[in-house]
Amino acid sequence: MVNYLLRSGAMKLSLRKINDLTDAEVEDKLKLLRWPSTNGEPVCPDCACDAVYVIATRSQYRCMRCGHTFSITSGTVFHSTKLSLRSILQLGLLWANAAKGKSALELRRDIGMNHKCSFVLLHKLREALLTTADDTPMDGEVETIFHTPLHN
Numbered sequence: 726m727v728n729y730l731l732r733s734g735a736m737k738l739s740l741r742k743i744n745d746l747t748d749a750e751v752e753d754k755l756k757l758l759r760w761p762s763t764n765g766e767p768v769c770p771d772c773a774c775d776a777v778y779v780i781a782t783r784s785q786y787r788c789m790r791c792g793h794t795f796s797i798t799s800g801t802v803f804h805s806t807k808l809s810l811r812s813i814l815q816l817g818l819l820w821a822n823a824a825k826g827k828s829a830l831e832l833r834r835d836i837g838m839n840h841k842c843s844f845v846l847l848h849k850l851r852e853a854l855l856t857t858a859d860d861t862p863m864d865g866e867v868e869t870i871f872h873t874p875l876h877n
């Protein structure tokens with residue numbers, strides 16, 4: 726098993742690259758992360774239909790089948806945050822690359838958000854990890870690393 730941080734996908738994105746992206750490119754990156762199975766094309770979260778049209782004035786989509794209106798953050802931990810899409814992408818990168826975890830105070834400094842918002846978002850991200858974790862039993866050869874506490 727390869728460490729996530731050494732994967733080629735993790736190496737391709739950096740804060741500098743995110744800062745250099747246009748707003749449209751940031752949105753495209755997030756759409757690709759949100760809807761990878763359709764290559765970034767929006768999918769209705771209510772009926773899983775991919776026939777949607779864009780409501781450009783609100784940066785939202787409307788399903789042509791059920792009429793549901795949604796955005797790129799609908800149904801995610803970022804739903805109803807006031808963060809820009811660029812900040813969401815930066816936050817995701819910082820959080821995923823923090824091998825030993827990320828504190829709310831660090832995020833506050835790195836993203837420039839308030840402490841309460843970063844604290845709540847980190848809890849939502851951790852909760853999302855737990856609720857979406859694949860708990861299928863592993864098979865084949867499995868390696869684990871145990872960290873034992875130091876004793877005097």
Ligand SMILES: [Zn+2]
Pocket residue numbers: 769770771772773774788789790791792793
């Ligand atoms: Zn729908």
